[in-house]
Amino acid sequence: MNQPDAPTDMxxxxxxxxxxxxxxxxxxxxxxxxxxxxxxxxxxxxxxxxDDVSFSIAKGxxxxxxxxxxxxxxxxxxxxxxxxxxDSGDIIYDGMTVGRALSLRELRRGMQMVFQDSYASLNPRxxxxxxxxxxxxxxxxxDAPARALARELLGKVGLRPEVFANRYPHxxxxxxxxxxxxxxxxxLSPRLVILDEAVSALDKSVEAQVLNLLVDLKREFGLxxxxxxxxxxxxRYISDRVLVMYLxxxxxxxxxxxxxxxxxxxxxxxxxxxxxxxxxxxxxxxPPISGxxxxxxxxxxxxxxxxxxxxxEPLCANATPKLTALDTMxxxxxxxxxxxxxGHSRAPxxxxxxx
Amino acid sequence: xxxxxxRRIVYVIPIVLSVxxxxxxxxxxTPGDPxxxxxxxxASQELANQLRAAYGFDRPxxxxxxxxxxxxxxxxxxxxxxxxxxxxxxxxxxxxNTVTLAIAAAMIGFSLGLFFGLIAGYFRDTWIDKVATSIAxxxxxxxxxxxxxxxVIIFSVELNWLPAVGAGPxxxxxxxxxxxxxxxxxxxxxxTSVIPMGIITRTVRALTGDILSQDFVEALRAKGLHETHVFxxxxxxxxxxxxxxxxxQLGYMLGGxxxxxxxxxxxxxxxxxxxxxxxRDLPLLQGTILVLALFFVLLNxxxxxxxxxIDPRIKRS
Amino acid sequence: MSAITDAALQAAPADKxxxxxxxxGRRIRRDKVSMxxxxxxVAIFIAAVLAPWLGLADPYQGSMIRRLRHIxxxxxxxxxxxxxxxxxxxxxYGGRLSLVIGILPVILGFLxxxxxxxxxxxxxxxxxxxxMRTVDVFYAFPSVLLAIAISGALGAGxxxxxxxxxxxxxxxITRVAESVTTGVRNMDFVExxxxxxxGPFTIMRVHMLGNVLGSIFVYATGLISVSMILAxxxxxxxxxxxxxxxxxxxxxNTLRTAIYxxxxxxxLPGGMIFAVSICFNLLSDGMxxxxxxxx
Numbered sequence: 012m013n014q015p016d017a018p019t020d021m022x023x024x025x026x027x028x029x030x031x032x033x034x035x036x037x038x039x040x041x042x043x044x045x046x047x048x049x050x051x052x053x054x055x056x057x058x059x060x061x062d063d064v065s066f067s068i069a070k071g072x073x074x075x076x077x078x079x080x081x082x083x084x085x086x087x088x089x090x091x092x093x094x095x096x097x098d099s100g101d102i103i104y105d106g107m108t109v110g111r112a113l114s115l116r117e118l119r120r121g122m123q124m125v126f127q128d129s130y131a132s133l134n135p136r137x138x139x140x141x142x143x144x145x146x147x148x149x150x151x152x153x154d155a156p157a158r159a160l161a162r163e164l165l166g167k168v169g170l171r172p173e174v175f176a177n178r179y180p181h182x183x184x185x186x187x188x189x190x191x192x193x194x195x196x197x198x199l200s201p202r203l204v205i206l207d208e209a210v211s212a213l214d215k216s217v218e219a220q221v222l223n224l225l226v227d228l229k230r231e232f233g234l235x236x237x238x239x240x241x242x243x244x245x246x247r248y249i250s251d252r253v254l255v256m257y258l259x260x261x262x263x264x265x266x267x268x269x270x271x272x273x274x275x276x277x278x279x280x281x282x283x284x285x286x287x288x289x290x291x292x293x294x295x296x297x298p299p300i301s302g303x304x305x306x307x308x309x310x311x312x313x314x315x316x317x318x319x320x321x322x323x324e325p326l327c328a329n330a331t332p333k334l335t336a337l338d339t340m341x342x343x344x345x346x347x348x349x350x351x352x353x354g355h356s357r358a359p360x361x362x363x364x365x366x
Numbered sequence: 367x368x369x370x371x372x373r374r375i376v377y378v379i380p381i382v383l384s385v386x387x388x389x390x391x392x393x394x395x396t397p398g399d400p401x402x403x404x405x406x407x408x409a410s411q412e413l414a415n416q417l418r419a420a421y422g423f424d425r426p427x428x429x430x431x432x433x434x435x436x437x438x439x440x441x442x443x444x445x446x447x448x449x450x451x452x453x454x455x456x457x458x459x460x461x462x463n464t465v466t467l468a469i470a471a472a473m474i475g476f477s478l479g480l481f482f483g484l485i486a487g488y489f490r491d492t493w494i495d496k497v498a499t500s501i502a503x504x505x506x507x508x509x510x511x512x513x514x515x516x517x518v519i520i521f522s523v524e525l526n527w528l529p530a531v532g533a534g535p536x537x538x539x540x541x542x543x544x545x546x547x548x549x550x551x552x553x554x555x556x557x558t559s560v561i562p563m564g565i566i567t568r569t570v571r572a573l574t575g576d577i578l579s580q581d582f583v584e585a586l587r588a589k590g591l592h593e594t595h596v597f598x599x600x601x602x603x604x605x606x607x608x609x610x611x612x613x614x615q616l617g618y619m620l621g622g623x624x625x626x627x628x629x630x631x632x633x634x635x636x637x638x639x640x641x642x643x644x645x646r647d648l649p650l651l652q653g654t655i656l657v658l659a660l661f662f663v664l665l666n667x668x669x670x671x672x673x674x675x676i677d678p679r680i681k682r683s
Numbered sequence: 684m685s686a687i688t689d690a691a692l693q694a695a696p697a698d699k700x701x702x703x704x705x706x707x708g709r710r711i712r713r714d715k716v717s718m719x720x721x722x723x724x725v726a727i728f729i730a731a732v733l734a735p736w737l738g739l740a741d742p743y744q745g746s747m748i749r750r751l752r753h754i755x756x757x758x759x760x761x762x763x764x765x766x767x768x769x770x771x772x773x774x775x776y777g778g779r780l781s782l783v784i785g786i787l788p789v790i791l792g793f794l795x796x797x798x799x800x801x802x803x804x805x806x807x808x809x810x811x812x813x814x815m816r817t818v819d820v821f822y823a824f825p826s827v828l829l830a831i832a833i834s835g836a837l838g839a840g841x842x843x844x845x846x847x848x849x850x851x852x853x854x855x856i857t858r859v860a861e862s863v864t865t866g867v868r869n870m871d872f873v874e875x876x877x878x879x880x881x882g883p884f885t886i887m888r889v890h891m892l893g894n895v896l897g898s899i900f901v902y903a904t905g906l907i908s909v910s911m912i913l914a915x916x917x918x919x920x921x922x923x924x925x926x927x928x929x930x931x932x933x934x935x936n937t938l939r940t941a942i943y944x945x946x947x948x949x950x951l952p953g954g955m956i957f958a959v960s961i962c963f964n965l966l967s968d969g970m971x972x973x974x975x976x977x978x
Binding site: 380381382384385388389392393395396503504506507508509510511512513515516518519523524617618620621622624625628629639640642643644651655658659662663666 | 816820823827833838908912916920921942952953956957960968
């Protein structure tokens with residue numbers, strides 16, 4: 012109680028060292044391949060779950076990641092959280108490399124995660140209060156203040172502590188459990204919260220409530236979000252910028268309005284076209300993509316989308332297109348049709364300026 | 367499928383080798399000199415040394431294991447100390463009788479288990495279910511050697527309907543499928559069947575419940591299909607798993623026959639094992655256990671392969 | 684719909700919350716079969732422990748003229764055995780050794796198997812492979828055969844019988860413990876605990892043990908039934924206890940010759956094994972369904 016403005020002590024957040032211009036998180040060339048166990052009768056194979064993914068998240072920003080299931084969204088989240096060893100790539104938090112300037116333990120406080128399954132992500136044998144207080148206690152807070160903090164945070168996520176603190180996860184609804192999970196993540200005073208399909212399993216009405224809560228909490232605690240979802244409407248609502256992933260690679264990224272209004276990658280266009288539109292006059296001509304995504308164990312050569320792309324040409328199968336800037340607002344796409352002079356028949360002419 | 371079979375067989379090889387190693391080591395965890403059992407009490411040191419060299423006990427353990435394994439692969443499991451006859455032929459003759467007993471028990475256990483399991487699952491939570499599951503629990507909880515005694519008391523001592531011990535005229539060697547022999551088989555077979563009966567009842571009851579709660583059964587009923595057809599459907603879906611469980615149980619019956627064979631003096635591998643233990647006939651003990659364990663591994667392998675050929679989902683996992 | 688539920692729950696009184704184990708306890712107390720079994724087992728236990736103070740006849744004192752009396756003989760409510768010893772006294776005293784040799788292997792197996800399974804499941808990788816492949820070897824033997832093989836090789840005796848049965852149960856409990864641990868370890872709340880920076884021992888203590896021990900314990904309780912049958916079975920074969928010690932399996936063996944004279948007295952010790960075995964089985968079933976709260 013030594014801070015007069017805060018009724019309950021929180022763990023001090025990781026100090027801002029880089030200033031406002033320093034991205035909170037920089038990810039360069041993040042790669043994770045899973046070996047698929049072979050034996051005497053079948054060769055070893057690898058799943059390229061995440062392949063050379065780079066992006067950054069500015070302080071106070073919300074970045075969305077969209078893509079079909081199996082595209083590597085959740086693996087990316089777990090790699091960022093250091094819950095899984097990455098094969099290569101750098102993860103830089105506020106200018107500090109994890110393991111050097113910033114210890115893993117400190118990173119845990121600076122970055123927290125909310126999982127999709129609200130039930131599985133709470134220990135069924137602990138009360139809600141105990142679950143929230145666990146993290147602060149791991150970081151050295153005594154039991155009583157940690158419990159007080161847990162109750163305080165329950166209030167912040169819209170759950171009356173006197174009702175919920177001593178309940179067990181199976182005694183509350185899905186929406187309430189996800190609020191608990193958010194409170195648990197906030198208990199370590201993180202600056203970055205990764206929301207891995209955090210609202211996807213909820214009913215639509217509850218989902219809207221939780222989304223609004225997330226927006227409020229962001230303002231109150233000055234948070235930065237990485238918001239992972241397959242629901243394009245939700246991503247558009249909450250995100251400032253968006254990353255589109257396909258089979259472990261980023262195919263397009265940019266400000267959410269730019270990407271939605273002028274999708275440059277045929278995969279993004281197809282995703283958007285597959286979205287149910289409420290306006291019958293507002294239809295895209297792009298046909299929805301057919302078939303399932305190819306097996307990530309054996310990704311296609313070149314542009315991984317070429318097997319399902321209506322505009323694929325021989326060069327698409329030969330080499331992987333690089334992410335290329337389309338404008339000065341950070342809109343980028345990895346498609347030969349967006350790269351001037353790439354040789355694709357639909358590419359803009361060499362020297363033509365898309366800006 | 368062929369790849370699956372080949373893969374399963376390859377995976378079994380290390381298991382078989384380890385089983386052989388465990389059987390080999392059995393003799394060496396025996397307290398004291400393994401020769402003690404073989405040697406006459408008044409044997410001279412010279413004779414002991416001669417025998418030690420003859421049995422190869424003077425060599426290092428890995429060498430002994432290698433030699434033993436090589437001979438075993440060639441069908442030579444040594445000679446029984448008590449009778450002097452080759453262990454393999456003694457064991458195989460006894461195993462034949464145990465297989466007879468196990469198959470009879472399997473037929474009883476399987477049909478009763480299937481029956482009780484089906485009616486218990488079909489009439490779930492009624493008194494029929496309660497009776498059937500009680501029988502199943504009693505089946506897996508009863509000390510079967512005691513059940514054997516009780517059956518002997520009732521049917522041999524009190525009623526004098528069936529013989530109490532033995533395998534009929536001709537003793538251990540001349541088995542035949544006629545009443546003179548079968549009446550000796552009835553009591554031990556019933557006794558042996560109670561455990562698989564209980565296990566299969568439980569399995570089939572759970573399966574039946576699962577199948578009946580599935581959508582396709584609803585669809586069948588909605589189509590106006592008679593309940594006997596629904597029942598037939600349930601049997602068709604439950605039978606393969608029940609058979610697989612039965613196959614595994616057959617292995618347990620072969621290996622676990624010692625207590626029942628002792629109660630009924632049934633001349634099978636269990637009774638042989640019993641005498642090997644009490645006469646300290648170590649080669650016979652080792653050989654019997656090896657053969658029974660190999661039968662068990664082989665049965666497991668066959669069950670796996672047959673199951674995979676019926677249910678293609680298994681191959682993927 | 685869920686907004687209504689939310690509001691309703693918000694308004695619910697705060698004292699509704701109940702711990703998992705409290706709920707399980709309440710459910711099991713409502714289960715008549717489990718409670719009856721628990722009562723029978725407790726009665727047999729207490730009788731065995733208090734045997735010397737129950738005013739029973741001397742279980743070792745035989746008499747050549749009072750051999751194989753029938754059940755209900757005055758002074759011998761359960762008759763006498765083949766050496767004229769009081770059956771009631773021997774059955775109650777017999778519980779001491781029978782319960783110890785039947786239950787101790789499961790307790791030892793539980794301790795060893797749970798430790799191995801927790802390590803295999805939590806550490807994973809090569810450690811898991813090493814532990815689980817070793818366990819597979821023991822799975823290649825039917826349990827009765829394995830118990831008798833080890834017991835037969837080690838020689839007769841109480842300690843050897845306990846050792847051989849422990850060796851039978853360790854692999855079985857290890858397998859269950861490993862699969863439960865692996866299942867819990869892959870759950871999101873363990874990930875979340877790692878994400879909050881907790882070390883492996885803290886996670887093990889706070890998040891794993893409470894979620895895995897229950898199911899392993901219930902499984903082990905079910906094994907006591909098998910263990911009682913096998914332990915008495917080893918004695919029945921002459922591989923366990925030595926006469927004149929009262930022990931149910933051994934009593935069944937020595938009375939076997941008496942079935943033509945006084946069959947129902949001869950069958951009594953087996954009835955005791957059966958009673959204990961079925962009670963543990965039913966109790967284990969009851970505990971399992973009481974713990975399955977989500978249904």
